Amino acid sequence: MSSVALARADEREFNPWPAVIFVGLVVLAVLFLAPTIGVLLSSLKTTKEISLGELWSLPHSLYLDNYVKILSDPAVHTYLINTALVAAPATAASIALGILAGYVFSKLPFPGSDLLFLAIVSGMFFPPQVILIPLFRLFNGLGLIDTLWPMIFVHTAMGIPICTLLMRNFFATVPSALREAAILEGANEWQVITKVALPLSLPAVAVLATLQFTWIWNDFLWPLIFTHSDAMRTIMLGLVFLKGQYSVAWGVQGALSLVASLPTLLVFLFFQRYFIKGMTMGAVKG
Amino acid sequence: MTGLSLKGIHKSFGTVETIKGIDLDIQEGEFVVFVGPSGCGKSTLLRMISGLESVTRGTIAIGERDVTSVAPAKRGIAMVFQSYALFPHMTVAENISFGLRLGGVDKAEVDRKVAEVAETLQITQLLDRRPKQLSGGQRQRVAIGRAIIRNPDVFLFDEPLSNLDAALRVQMRLEIARLYQRFGATMVYVTHDQVEAMTLADRIVVLNEGRIEQVGSPIDLYNAPENQFVAQFIGSPCMNFFSANVEHIDGERCLSFGRETVSIGQDISVREGDAVSMGVRPEHLSLDADARKLFEGEVDVVERLGNETIAYLRVPVSSEPVAVRVPASREPRPGDRVTVGLAEGQVHLFEPAGACLGRVPA
Amino acid sequence: MERHTRFWQCALLALPLLVFGVLVVWPLLSSFYYSFTNWNGFNPHYQFVGFGNFARIFTDHLFANAIINTAIWMAAAIIVPTCLGLGLALLIDSRVPGGAIFKSIFYLPICLSAVVVGQIWVWIYQPDWGLLNTAMSAVTGQPESYAWLAKPDTALYAVIIAWSWQQTGLAMVIFLAGLTAIPHDLLEVCELEGTKFRQRVWHVILPLLRPATVVVVALSVINSLKGFDILYIMTGGGPFHSSDTLAMHMYNESFKKYHMGYGSAISVVLFLIALSIIFIYFRQLKKVDEIYE
Numbered sequence: 001m002s003s004v005a006l007a008r009a010d011e012r013e014f015n016p017w018p019a020v021i022f023v024g025l026v027v028l029a030v031l032f033l034a035p036t037i038g039v040l041l042s043s044l045k046t047t048k049e050i051s052l053g054e055l056w057s058l059p060h061s062l063y064l065d066n067y068v069k070i071l072s073d074p075a076v077h078t079y080l081i082n083t084a085l086v087a088a089p090a091t092a093a094s095i096a097l098g099i100l101a102g103y104v105f106s107k108l109p110f111p112g113s114d115l116l117f118l119a120i121v122s123g124m125f126f127p128p129q130v131i132l133i134p135l136f137r138l139f140n141g142l143g144l145i146d147t148l149w150p151m152i153f154v155h156t157a158m159g160i161p162i163c164t165l166l167m168r169n170f171f172a173t174v175p176s177a178l179r180e181a182a183i184l185e186g187a188n189e190w191q192v193i194t195k196v197a198l199p200l201s202l203p204a205v206a207v208l209a210t211l212q213f214t215w216i217w218n219d220f221l222w223p224l225i226f227t228h229s230d231a232m233r234t235i236m237l238g239l240v241f242l243k244g245q246y247s248v249a250w251g252v253q254g255a256l257s258l259v260a261s262l263p264t265l266l267v268f269l270f271f272q273r274y275f276i277k278g279m280t281m282g283a284v285k286g
Numbered sequence: 287m288t289g290l291s292l293k294g295i296h297k298s299f300g301t302v303e304t305i306k307g308i309d310l311d312i313q314e315g316e317f318v319v320f321v322g323p324s325g326c327g328k329s330t331l332l333r334m335i336s337g338l339e340s341v342t343r344g345t346i347a348i349g350e351r352d353v354t355s356v357a358p359a360k361r362g363i364a365m366v367f368q369s370y371a372l373f374p375h376m377t378v379a380e381n382i383s384f385g386l387r388l389g390g391v392d393k394a395e396v397d398r399k400v401a402e403v404a405e406t407l408q409i410t411q412l413l414d415r416r417p418k419q420l421s422g423g424q425r426q427r428v429a430i431g432r433a434i435i436r437n438p439d440v441f442l443f444d445e446p447l448s449n450l451d452a453a454l455r456v457q458m459r460l461e462i463a464r465l466y467q468r469f470g471a472t473m474v475y476v477t478h479d480q481v482e483a484m485t486l487a488d489r490i491v492v493l494n495e496g497r498i499e500q501v502g503s504p505i506d507l508y509n510a511p512e513n514q515f516v517a518q519f520i521g522s523p524c525m526n527f528f529s530a531n532v533e534h535i536d537g538e539r540c541l542s543f544g545r546e547t548v549s550i551g552q553d554i555s556v557r558e559g560d561a562v563s564m565g566v567r568p569e570h571l572s573l574d575a576d577a578r579k580l581f582e583g584e585v586d587v588v589e590r591l592g593n594e595t596i597a598y599l600r601v602p603v604s605s606e607p608v609a610v611r612v613p614a615s616r617e618p619r620p621g622d623r624v625t626v627g628l629a630e631g632q633v634h635l636f637e638p639a640g641a642c643l644g645r646v647p648a
Numbered sequence: 649m650e651r652h653t654r655f656w657q658c659a660l661l662a663l664p665l666l667v668f669g670v671l672v673v674w675p676l677l678s679s680f681y682y683s684f685t686n687w688n689g690f691n692p693h694y695q696f697v698g699f700g701n702f703a704r705i706f707t708d709h710l711f712a713n714a715i716i717n718t719a720i721w722m723a724a725a726i727i728v729p730t731c732l733g734l735g736l737a738l739l740i741d742s743r744v745p746g747g748a749i750f751k752s753i754f755y756l757p758i759c760l761s762a763v764v765v766g767q768i769w770v771w772i773y774q775p776d777w778g779l780l781n782t783a784m785s786a787v788t789g790q791p792e793s794y795a796w797l798a799k800p801d802t803a804l805y806a807v808i809i810a811w812s813w814q815q816t817g818l819a820m821v822i823f824l825a826g827l828t829a830i831p832h833d834l835l836e837v838c839e840l841e842g843t844k845f846r847q848r849v850w851h852v853i854l855p856l857l858r859p860a861t862v863v864v865v866a867l868s869v870i871n872s873l874k875g876f877d878i879l880y881i882m883t884g885g886g887p888f889h890s891s892d893t894l895a896m897h898m899y900n901e902s903f904k905k906y907h908m909g910y911g912s913a914i915s916v917v918l919f920l921i922a923l924s925i926i927f928i929y930f931r932q933l934k935k936v937d938e939i940y941e
Contacts, residue, residue, distance in 0.1 A: 017742075018742070018744060021739050021742055021744055022744045022745070022746075024739065025736075025739055025740070025744060025750050028736070028754075029750055029753045029754070032753055032754055032756075032757075032813070033753055033756075034779060035768045035769065035772055035779070035813065036756065036757075036760075036768065038768070038771065038772070038779055039767075039768050039771070042771070050777065097663060097664040097667060097668075098664070100660045100661070100663065100664055101660070101661060101664040101665075103660060104656075104657055104660045104661050108653055108656060108657050108660075110657055118930075120664075120668060122926055123668070123672055125866075125870045125922060125925070125926050125929075126676075126919060126922050127873050127874045127895060127915075127918050127919070127922055128874065129876070129894075129895050129898050129899070129914075129915045129918055130675075130676055130679055130915045130916070130918060130919045130922075131671075131672060131675035131676055131678075131679060132898075132899075132902065132915065133675075133678075133679060133682060133689075133902055133908050133911060133912050133915070134674070134675035134676075134678035134679055134682065135671070135675050136689075137678075137689075138675070153667075153671055154671060156667060156671075157667050157668055157670075157671035157672050158671075158672065160664055160667065160668045160672075161668075164664070175369060175371065177367045177368075177369050177371035178371050178373060180338050180365075180367070180371065181365070181367060181371035181372075181373075181432075182373075182384070183338070183358055183359065184336065184337075184338070184358050184359060184363070184364065184365050184385075185359060185384050185385030185388060185432070185436075186359035186360075186385050186388050186389060187359075187384075187388055188652075188656070189652075189653075189656035189660070190656075191388060193660075195384075195388075196373055199375045200374065200375055214758075214759055217761070218759075218760070218761030218762065218763070218764075219761075219877075220761065220762060220763050220876075220877040220880070220881075221876055221877060224880075225903070236761050236763045236764075236877075239761075239763050239764070239767065240763060240880075240881055243767075250771070253767070254771075257764045257767050257768070260761065260763075260764060261759070261760050261761065261764050264759045264760070264761070265759055265760075267759065268756065268758075268759035269752075272752060272755070275755075275758070275759070276755070276821050276825075279818060279821050279822060280821065280822060280825035357652065
């Protein structure tokens with residue numbers, strides 16, 4: 001039943017509300033979509049069309065040259081590959097660590113584990129600026145600046161709070177009797193995790209994978225700090241950088257923005273419910 | 287001889303002591319049931335036997351082996367959980383063979399054993415299904431299958447029938463009884479339902495607040511409860527209690543019981559003036575005209591069970607309703623004034639603190 | 649059994665705690681340390697300056713400017729995405745046809761990078777052909793070419809609006825989850841008692857949404873504190889520092905001027921602000937839990 005529950009109007013009366021709401025939502029939806037649609041449209045136009053003030057109208061013809069330019073630019077290839085090389089391992093690693101920690105906090109608690117859990121989870125809330133400088137110094141000292149490694153490590157570490165939170169909340173819904181039955185059968189904790197807990201937790205892992213991948217792919221700050229050469233840039237950094245190169249080529253920039261967002265857009269469209277679950281699961285449980 | 291022996295078992299959670307000294311010897315092949323009210327410690331005791339809970343003080347031995355600090359999987363026990371604890375993502379066959387597969391037994395052997403167990407429990411046709419697709423009774427059989435397949439010395443059951451509806455409960459109780467007859471293994475069974483205890487057990491262990499109140503066969507517990515707690519716990523509807531003081535009448539010690547006097551025999555140690563609690567089972571009271579009359583009362587509630595009827599009466603000699611078993615042919619109605627009499631049977635005598643003093647024939 | 653448990657607790661927590669400790673906790677502590685030095689980021693020799701950096705904060709007018717802007721952003725974060733998100737959630741929850749599609753549309757910006765979002769809104773704010781000015785001219789009939797991002801008066805607010813565009817979807821999703829968590833029987837009672845929509849919202853729905861509201865406000869405020877990427881790409885903190893926030897100021901001092909000691913001090917302030925917010929958040933959660941669980 002909906003909380004608004006306006007549908008039950010007297011049949012003889014005309015209830016205007018559903019229609020009003022619908023129209024209102026359509027207007028808002030159009031307003032919300034406008035920016036994204038605008039980018040899409042602009043990516044299909046020539047620079048001339050845009051500078052003539054026609055950014056927001058339908059293109060005369062489907063001008064795919066912008067995309068061709070972007071997709072054939074080797075720099076863009078490098079950026080995309082770099083981003084994938086960072087996002088994939090960091091997503092996997094942070095989820096794995098979250099599984100280990102979440103399992104202990106939910107199934108093997110000890111005095112003080114609640115506080116430790118809270119401490120880790122609160123890591124989600126702090127501005128990364130706080131650890132910017134020391135990390136820069138650390139990786140500088142290790143000679144890893146301008147490689148992909150710092151980003152992988154840092155994203156893994158920064159992902160631990162949310163992954164631990166969600167996995168621990170999820171494992172709490174798996175009955176303890178299952179673990180006990182497995183232990184009676186001779187399993188050690190590692191086997192309980194791999195053979196019982198993990199197979200059951202695939203939905204939670206899917207949620208984390210969508211959240212983490214999106215977050216890491218879209219990141220800008222860490223690549224900004226840890227890289228300077230073009231060969232090591234990630235796509236979001238590349239977007240900003242190429243702004244200078246394609247300064248008035250608005251259409252090209254539009255195409256680039258969309259290409260850069262494509263992976264996360266696809267993940268969003270196909271796995272939307274996982275996204276939503278992730279946001280609410282972590283949030284509602286605090 | 288793979289019996290089970292508990293010596294001086296104590297268990298504390300932090301500063302709270304929940305098990306306060308348990309000594310128990312279970313013979314090989316015995317079916318022992320732990321009963322008691324919620325919180326009495328019966329499940330905790332079972333979990334300590336299984337190894338899932340540690341022992342604060344005391345020793346547990348299975349057969350001749352001290353298993354007090356041995357890991358659960360190495361104690362030679364198997365457990366059926368209240369929720370069955372079947373792995374939802376595995377098939378029935380995989381659930382049953384889980385322990386074997388972990389132990390590295392080769393596939394052919396595993397398959398053979400699974401088939402054997404499935405045959406015994408008649409679940410061969412379910413081997414490829416998942417727990418979600420099974421009924422409650424089928425799931426229980428799978429849980430039992432998982433327990434059987436490793437040939438344990440001791441079977442542990444943690445309230446396995448609590449999750450079932452009444453009809454299914456009776457059916458599964460029979461299955462467990464059959465299982466016991468077939469395998470003759472040592473079984474320790476926890477329940478809060480005394481009907482299960484009475485019907486399944488060789489011996490019942492009545493627990494209350496972390497201590498054993500009495501251990502004995504069902505009939506012994508029923509006919510000769512050692513204290514008021516056991517007397518009240520075993521038997522449904524439960525025993526009626528009346529208080530009286532010891533009097534000296536005609537040179538004999540006796541108790542006033544309504545219009546009757548109950549004489550106390552020589553071997554019961556009480557003195558004149560002592561307060562005594564008399565326990566009489568509902569079937570030893572009667573509303574018949576030719577029973578020895580005790581006192582008047584008014585019928586409050588009548589429960590007709592088909593084969594018998596229980597009448598609950600309000601009587602002046604007791605603040606609690608008195609339960610009387612009445613033959614089904616008799617039809618008392620709420621509001622009837624009746625006379626309660628004593629039928630053939632026993633009157634149990636208890637100290638006010640609870641210990642049994644003895645019993646006298648009615 | 650308990651010895652085994654101990655072993656596994658240590659073994660399983662070792663790696664996560666190690667990674668988290670080395671890459672998050674230790675740097676956090678280091679920041680505190682550096683805030684007491686005058687390190688420039690490269691020179692291995694630097695001096696301890698005690699509270700010198702913190703004293704400088706009080707005289708740094710750029711810092712004062714940044715703190716005010718940050719406060720404005722946080723205030724906007726408390727109000728804008730929260731109200732908009734709540735409104736959208738209520739509308740969508742009323743079972744209009746196409747509810748799922750609307751939900752996707754409002755939620756879509758979440759999957760975009762802050763950089764892309766910033767980029768998109770830079771174009772919206774473009775003086776000559778941006779959507780905002782074009783729409784305004786269409787409505788008023790007069791050409792509009794105000795440079796929203798280039799004027800100190802409006803730059804910050806322009807960025808905040810862009811940021812809200814993305815945050816609203818998140819707020820909406822959380823409120824929707826909160827709405828579905830409201831027990832049906834309560835709403836049925838409302839219907840039996842003949843309550844009007846307005847009354848229902850005020851007396852039943854909003855109070856029961858308190859847990860979700862606490863979460864939304866906390867998340868929005870924290871995200872506003874963290875907001876850097878979008879600011880960088882839209883204004884870089886300008887024009888003339890008019891849209892500088894603490895995060896941006898810290899970045900400028902540390903990585904543009906190489907006053908890493910001072911930058912660390914600023915980040916410590918940022919940390920303390922975040923800490924107080926988290927503290928309040930957990931307190932609120934506890935309170936809400938006690939009443940509503």
